[in-house]
Structure formats: structure tokens, C-alpha cells
Amino acid sequence: MSTEKAGGLSTQISPKIILAMKTRPRCSLKQCASALILTIACGMIAFNIRDYHRTFSQTRQKRQDVPYTFLGIQFSGLQDILTGTETIGYLTDKDLNAQQHAMQFAQAQFMLAPVILDTNFSGHEYILLDCSRPDITWAFINKFRLQPLRRNQFGVVLARNPRSVKVAF
Amino acid sequence: MNFFALIPFMISAISGFCLLGLVLPCRHPKDFPCHAVLSAGLGLGISAFLTWTCFLLLQQFHKTYLISCHVVLLLALLYFYNKKPRTLPGLDKKTALDTALAAVLLAITLTAAWHFGQFYPLGGWDAWQVWNIKAKFLFLGGGHWRNMLQPSLWQTSPHYPLLLPLINVWGWTFQESASPVTPFLTAIIFTGLTAFLPWAILYSWGARRGVPLLPALLLLTHPFFITLGTSQYADILFAFYLLASLFCLLKSLDHEHAGYGILASLFLGMLSFSKPEGTLLALQAFASTVIMQMILPKTAGQNTAAPRPPWGAWIAIFCLALIPTIIFNVFYSPGNQTFINGLSSSSHPASLFRVKMILAFLTVELKSPKWNGIWIFILSGLLLQAPKCFQGKWLLIPVVLLIYLSSVLSYYFLNTYFKIDWWLQVSLHRILFTLLPTCLFWVFGPLCSSRPRQ
Known part of the structure; x- marks a missing residue:
């Protein structure tokens, strides 16, 4: 020790x-x-x-x-008419290069899938009118002689194009 | 959310568990959580492949066919499982307590993730523009589901493979409509699986109590990881299958059990079907493992030579697992509509400016505040453990990641379709997100793998 x-x-x-x-x-x-x-x-x-x-x-x-808003919800309520339709025309006065409107278009496409929205609208039996004001919508309807079928609460109008190839035959 | 939304996921998990049990028996109680996590991912991948056969053979979604396929698969797996009974190891008290603690932590963090994700119930931009829109076409399109592959829908990236949409379609099988709950549930499940796979692996290696939880908690408490995980993108699937594949490839290099090679082949096949870069990564990872098998010293134990790996079976299963991707790319994909070869284009040439932007963005992104310093932590952790992390089997991870990152950065340089600053801004953080769980595993793995299992 x-x-x-x-x-x-x-x-x-x-x-x-x-x-x-x-x-x-x-x-x-x-x-x-x-x-x-x-x-x-x-x-x-x-x-x-x-x-x-x-x-x-x-x-x-x-x-x-600011509650969550999905812009595509404005296009709901039209699916029953479009059953069996593959492609419809999309007619608008909005600038689709602007991000907000491009997003709305993309969300509309998502909501209405499997129906395809075609901005080259003229040859399709059904045309979706999504305009910034109601008077512009009616101006398009008169100009292209469309037959309005349904208008939802957001002002989106689904119209029939009597001059489309499908309708003609 | 109703019970019917959960049924497909439960069926997939059970199928995955039976299949995993046939390929790789669970010998130790500590392996059970790892098997459970891998089973869920395996089962969902197999369900996606079965759903794909529905569209290939019947050219549309067919509920009865899909459910029948799963019933037949489940019965077949149970038959083979019972034919060669594999007794599950009994959970001892310690393992049961550890697993219960981990399950409670997982439940708490996933509940928080669920509430966080509900702020964006339909996911991020690509969720509704790319992935969920394709799921709707597949589920509701009838015989016209192939319309989603039209080049005119180039914003939906029609050349992207379909693993996530097919999982969501399977998830909708017991429901009448394409409910938004299912894609959200898929995102939450894969976020949980991805975050908990590192825990399950490290726990099975006998790491000190609490240490395996660290990588899981680093992910599940990371706001940016949770944001991207719950965005309903395929990135979280990519992250899961990448980590699962690399883990199984590492174990196959250990020559522990031939089943790991089979599992790795299956997971690589699923990875290839998740995103276009997944195909590239799957091929690179498989090739790297084959080369490393030849280079690394072949000893399984002190006095025994390692058994020769069943190359034939691994390659055959890898090729089989790649078939869905090959069929999609050869017969269905319209090709990349957003590609311009910058090396041959005079209007959109690739330049040195692009290289500088890519490197600058990468540097800035790695130290960006949104990552909360996790990449600095990972790089520091690798440096501090440099000898271990770059030695032996662990070399596989940096080899695979380096080849993959180089390919991705080269693609950024080569494809001049998009403006480079915008493209890097919207996509680089997602590339890093998919690599994050693997990198964390790479840091913690060598730390824990040297301890002998008790």
C-alpha cells in the first residue's frame, strides 16, 4: 500500500x-x-x-x-354530360402563358380527366368556355354559334358545337 | 377516410410479407421490423405490377381481374409458405419494447405529417399535373386510358413510368370513385416506410438502443422532408426503393443469404418503374454490385469461403422485374417531349454557362436553409468516419451515388429544352430529397454495423 x-x-x-x-x-x-x-x-x-x-x-x-382553394373545382359538375367523351375543346380569353391561368387550365384538366381539354377547340363536339367575364362568354357563343348546355355556379359554360365534324355526321 | 381505402394496402402488406418470408427467412427477433418495412414496399410494388398486367391484357381497369389476381397470389404464397413452414422467431421482451417504442414514435410523427399534408390535400403541382391525373386516366378512362400518353399532354410528362399511378389505381379498387384520400394515404405510407427503414436496418444490426432512431427522427422531424414526402410525388417511392435496393445489395455483398440478391433485383425493378432516372439508377446499381462482387475479398467467415452467388437467379429476376418498365418504354411511352440535345442544337446549344449554373446551384442548394444543415451534417459525418464509409461493401453507396449524380448533372447540361435556372430551381431539391435517406443510412450504417448482434 x-x-x-x-x-x-x-x-x-x-x-x-x-x-x-x-x-x-x-x-x-x-x-x-x-x-x-x-x-x-x-x-x-x-x-x-x-x-x-x-x-x-x-x-x-x-x-x-386564406382557406385552401383548388382552382380546378370551378370545373366540377360537368362530368355527367361528358361521360364517354374523350376530348373537348377549351375556349378562353385568358392568357394561358400567365402562371395563374396555366395553373387553372392544368387543374381543370385534372378535374375533368379522363376527358382531355384541347385549346384547339374548333373540331370538337363539346366546348368548355372559361372566360374572365360572362359577356365575353356570350360573345364567344354568338360568334361561333355554339349551343350552351350547362352553366355552373362559377360561370363555366359547357356548349355544343353544331359545326363539329362529329355532329355533322 | 373509410376502411375500404385501407383494404388494398393491407392486402399488399400481407402478400409482401409472405413473399419476403419465402425469399428471406426471418431468423432473429431483431430482423422482424426490417422485414415488416420491406414487406410493405415489396407488396405495394408487386400490386402495381399486377395492376399493370390488367391494362396490358384487358386494355382497361378491371376490378374483378385485379382482386382475383391478388387473391390467387395470396393463396399461392400462403400455400408455399405453409408447405415449408418457417417459424417466426419469438419476440423477446426487449425487442418487443423497442419495437413498441419505435411504433409509438412513428405514429406520433406520421400523425403530425398527416395534419401537415392536409394543408395541401391534393398535393403539389406535379401531383395533380403528372401523377394523379394519370391515375385518373387509368382508373376512369376505360378503353381510352392510353389517351394520357398523347404527346399533346406533354405537361403531364407522358414518358414517365407508372408505378405511383398504378399503386393509386390499386388503392381505389374497393372504392367507387377516384377519391383524393388514396394518393394522400400512399404518400403518408411511403414517407413512414422511407423514414423507418434506416431504423429497422440499424436495429437489426444490433445498434445501441436509441441510435437507430436518430436517422428516422432526423427525417420525420424535418419540415422540408415532410413537405416533399406528403406532396404525392413519386420522389418518395424513389427514395424508398433506392434505400431498400442498396441495403439488399450491401447484404448480398456480405454473402449472408442468397435471398438478399433476389430482393435487391425486385426492388431495383420497382425503382426503374418509378421515374425515368430510376431506370438509369437500377442498371447502374446492379452493374456496380456485380463488379464489386468480383473485386471484394470473398470470405464469409474466418475459415470458410463465401458461397458463390446465384448469378443466374439474380440476373433472371432483375430482368423479370425490369419487364414492366421495358414494356412501357417500348410499346407505350411517346418518348420525352421535352428534350433538345444541346450538343447538336444550334438554337439551344449547351454551353459552359450551363455547367457553371449547375455547379453553383448545387453548392447553394446543399447549404440552403431549408435543409436545416442536414447535408453539411452528412458530409461532416462521412469525413469523420472516412475510412469506414469508403471501405469494403460500403464503397457501393458512393460508387452508385456518384455515377447517378454525374448522370443527372450531365443530363441537366445536355437537355437544353428548359431554361437551366428555372429547371434547377424546380427539380434539384427533389433529386437531393430522393438521396437523403440513403445518405443518412450511409452515415449511420458504418457507425452501427461494427457492433456484434447480441
Whole structure:
């Protein structure tokens, strides 16, 4: 048993303790790297949870202020007439290069699928009129001599084209 | 959501579990969660393939045919399963508790993801313009479903393969209409499967308690991952099948069981049918594994030589799994309507500017705040463990990812149809999203795989 004198007092240190201190393995580089990765991962998860909560709250607030709208819903209520029809014409005065109108057209296509909307409308039996104002819609109907079949609550009109090839035969 | 919406997914999960059990027996209790997660993905992929046969043979959606196919498949699998009974290992208390804890965490995080996804119930732009519109054509189009492949519908990317739409069509089988709940449910299921596959794999490797949960939680608490996962795009399917394939390919390099090679071939086939770049990646991954099998030292244990892999079976199954993709690309796809070869075009030439933009966007995207530093964490984790992550079988992951990324970036350069800044802005983050679970697995895998299973 080793002894030391410190301040006049002698202390005895067990050889077992000395052996344990000398043989305790130091943290290897690999273990340190692993510990670092795991610690950072835990920190990132905590950060993610906070960010997730913030994003969730912001999006919920946005939805409460402005409810979710799918522009394509304006084209609902026409599917029963179009049963069995593969393609219909799509007539509009809106600029389809503008993102908002392009999105509306794409969503209309989705709502009415499997019916295809063709902007080259003239040869089709049915034509969907989606105009910015009712008077423009009626102007198109008169100009192309279409027969209106149905108008939904959003002002979208489904009309029949008597001059289409299919109708002629 | 009603019960009928869940029936197809349950049938697929059971079929997947039986098929997986035939190919790869579950020998250890800790393998059970991994088998469960892989089963669900396998089953849904097989269901998509069966749905595709409906359109190939009958030229339209046919409810009775589809249900009959699944019933026959399930009965056949149960017959072979019972013929050679494989006793499932009993779950010990520790495994049961760990699995229950993971299941509770999964339920909590997926519930949050569900509520988050409900802010956009019809998904992102490509959900209704590309994927779900095709599902509607397939489900409601009757004999005219092929109209969706007309070049005039070029915005719907008619050359994209049909794994996701077919899964959604299968999901609608027990419903009367093309309910928007089913595509959303598909997105949630695959988000959960993708995030929990790293946990299941690391847990089966005997990692320290809690460590396998880290990659799963990193994904499920990541707002951007959840946003893209619930957007109802095929990207989440791509991410799942990529990780599943690479995991099975890694295990096949270990020569543990020939079943891993078979599973890898099946998952690669599903990956190829998910997106056009999936076909490229599947071929690259398979070829890389074959080459690595030849290069890596062949020892299964201390004194035993590794068994010779059943090359014939793997290649045959890989080719079989590629058939749906091949049929689609050869007989149905109208080709890429949005491609201009920048090397030969005088009006839209590829230039050095495009290269600079691609590299700049990639650098900016990797450190973008929307990722919450996860890519910096991944790169740091790989550097800190550099010897382990690039050694032995783990070399497969960087080889596959590097070849794939190079191909994608080359395609960005070559195809000058789109303006490069717009194209990178709308698509680069989705490429990285599909690689994220695999990269996280690559960081945590070497960390956990060196521990012996208790």
C-alpha cells in the first residue's frame, strides 16, 4: 500500500485504484467521432422539431386566413354530360402563358380527366368556355354559334358545337 | 377516410410479407421490423405490377381481374409458405419494447405529417399535373386510358413510368370513385416506410438502443422532408426503393443469404418503374454490385469461403422485374417531349454557362436553409468516419451515388429544352430529397454495423 504525506497527514491509496486509473482506456479518435456525430444528430433533431412546429403553425395560420382553394373545382359538375367523351375543346380569353391561368387550365384538366381539354377547340363536339367575364362568354357563343348546355355556379359554360365534324355526321 | 381505402394496402402488406418470408427467412427477433418495412414496399410494388398486367391484357381497369389476381397470389404464397413452414422467431421482451417504442414514435410523427399534408390535400403541382391525373386516366378512362400518353399532354410528362399511378389505381379498387384520400394515404405510407427503414436496418444490426432512431427522427422531424414526402410525388417511392435496393445489395455483398440478391433485383425493378432516372439508377446499381462482387475479398467467415452467388437467379429476376418498365418504354411511352440535345442544337446549344449554373446551384442548394444543415451534417459525418464509409461493401453507396449524380448533372447540361435556372430551381431539391435517406443510412450504417448482434 503506497502512502503519501500531504500537509503532514498521510493518505493511503489502494493499488487497485492506481491500476484502474492507469489502465482506463482513453477515448479513441473513432469513438470521439461517433460521439460527435450522435450529439450533433440529437441537436439537429431538437432544432428540426422547433422548425417543424414553427412551419406548421405558420401554415395553419395561413390556411385560417386564406382557406385552401383548388382552382380546378370551378370545373366540377360537368362530368355527367361528358361521360364517354374523350376530348373537348377549351375556349378562353385568358392568357394561358400567365402562371395563374396555366395553373387553372392544368387543374381543370385534372378535374375533368379522363376527358382531355384541347385549346384547339374548333373540331370538337363539346366546348368548355372559361372566360374572365360572362359577356365575353356570350360573345364567344354568338360568334361561333355554339349551343350552351350547362352553366355552373362559377360561370363555366359547357356548349355544343353544331359545326363539329362529329355532329355533322 | 373509410376502411375500404385501407383494404388494398393491407392486402399488399400481407402478400409482401409472405413473399419476403419465402425469399428471406426471418431468423432473429431483431430482423422482424426490417422485414415488416420491406414487406410493405415489396407488396405495394408487386400490386402495381399486377395492376399493370390488367391494362396490358384487358386494355382497361378491371376490378374483378385485379382482386382475383391478388387473391390467387395470396393463396399461392400462403400455400408455399405453409408447405415449408418457417417459424417466426419469438419476440423477446426487449425487442418487443423497442419495437413498441419505435411504433409509438412513428405514429406520433406520421400523425403530425398527416395534419401537415392536409394543408395541401391534393398535393403539389406535379401531383395533380403528372401523377394523379394519370391515375385518373387509368382508373376512369376505360378503353381510352392510353389517351394520357398523347404527346399533346406533354405537361403531364407522358414518358414517365407508372408505378405511383398504378399503386393509386390499386388503392381505389374497393372504392367507387377516384377519391383524393388514396394518393394522400400512399404518400403518408411511403414517407413512414422511407423514414423507418434506416431504423429497422440499424436495429437489426444490433445498434445501441436509441441510435437507430436518430436517422428516422432526423427525417420525420424535418419540415422540408415532410413537405416533399406528403406532396404525392413519386420522389418518395424513389427514395424508398433506392434505400431498400442498396441495403439488399450491401447484404448480398456480405454473402449472408442468397435471398438478399433476389430482393435487391425486385426492388431495383420497382425503382426503374418509378421515374425515368430510376431506370438509369437500377442498371447502374446492379452493374456496380456485380463488379464489386468480383473485386471484394470473398470470405464469409474466418475459415470458410463465401458461397458463390446465384448469378443466374439474380440476373433472371432483375430482368423479370425490369419487364414492366421495358414494356412501357417500348410499346407505350411517346418518348420525352421535352428534350433538345444541346450538343447538336444550334438554337439551344449547351454551353459552359450551363455547367457553371449547375455547379453553383448545387453548392447553394446543399447549404440552403431549408435543409436545416442536414447535408453539411452528412458530409461532416462521412469525413469523420472516412475510412469506414469508403471501405469494403460500403464503397457501393458512393460508387452508385456518384455515377447517378454525374448522370443527372450531365443530363441537366445536355437537355437544353428548359431554361437551366428555372429547371434547377424546380427539380434539384427533389433529386437531393430522393438521396437523403440513403445518405443518412450511409452515415449511420458504418457507425452501427461494427457492433456484434447480441
